Amino acid sequence: MAKILILNGAARKNGSTAKLIEAFTDDAKSSGNEVREFYLQDMNIKGCLGFEYCSKFAKDTSNACIQNDDMRLINEAFVSADVVVFASPVYFWTITGTLKTVADRLYAQLRSLGYNGFPRKSVLLMTAGGSDYSQAVRWYETFERNLGWEDLGEVLGAGKNRAAFDLGASIR
Ligand SMILES: Cc1cc2nc3c(=O)[nH]c(=O)nc-3n(C[C@H](O)[C@H](O)[C@H](O)COP(=O)(O)O)c2cc1C
Secondary structure: OOEEEEEEOOOOOOOHHHHHHHHHHHHHHHOOOEEEEEEHHHOOOOOOOOOOHHHHOOOOOOOOOOOOOOHHHHHHHHHHOOEEEEEEEOEOOEOOHHHHHHHHHHHHHHHHHOHHHOOOEEEEEEEOOOOOOHHHHHHHHHHHHHOOOEEEEEEEOOOOHHHHHHHHHHOO
16 A cells, blocks of 8 residues: 655646546555645645755754745655655646645755655656647656656546556556
8 A cells, every 4th residue: 555645736626637636546546545635726835945944954854944834734745655646737838836836845855854865656647738748747757767766657638537547556
């Protein structure tokens, strides 16, 4: 059984990204995994301040960021997660700003234990109006490769629910 953390960066609660997440989650849960999803749009998460409090002064590695906002809920889930799912529509050829803001804020956790301190597995779920996912995929693959994470799979496309079910079912 794996603990799966879903970071849902879509703006629309019932859009095509939500359907992809639902398909993934249904079979991930049927396979006995524990799934926790955060709908980021509804959360109060500010951008990274970039002044490196986390790397210079923080003593508490579970809450290394000086900002006291909803990122603390995600940090808490992230620390014990086995799998991190990045879910987003394509906005201007990449992931949404909402999801990128949260990825930036993970920096504090990653800095506090060192980039290799959180060897997670990861998944990318994306939808788009068109078919150009290349920049988003490059962002995702660069992120997980540099952090030493293991990519479990990418599902790209609003109609790819079967692939999302299968990917969810394959997680252990
Ligand atoms: C601000 C904005 C920017 C977008 N940029 C792109 C884009 O660059 N490429 C693309 O294929 N679709 C783009 N789209 C379309 C969305 O990716 C597409 O409608 C997606 O399925 C929406 O996901 P949702 O149903 O989960 O909200 C954009 C939509 C919005 C609102």
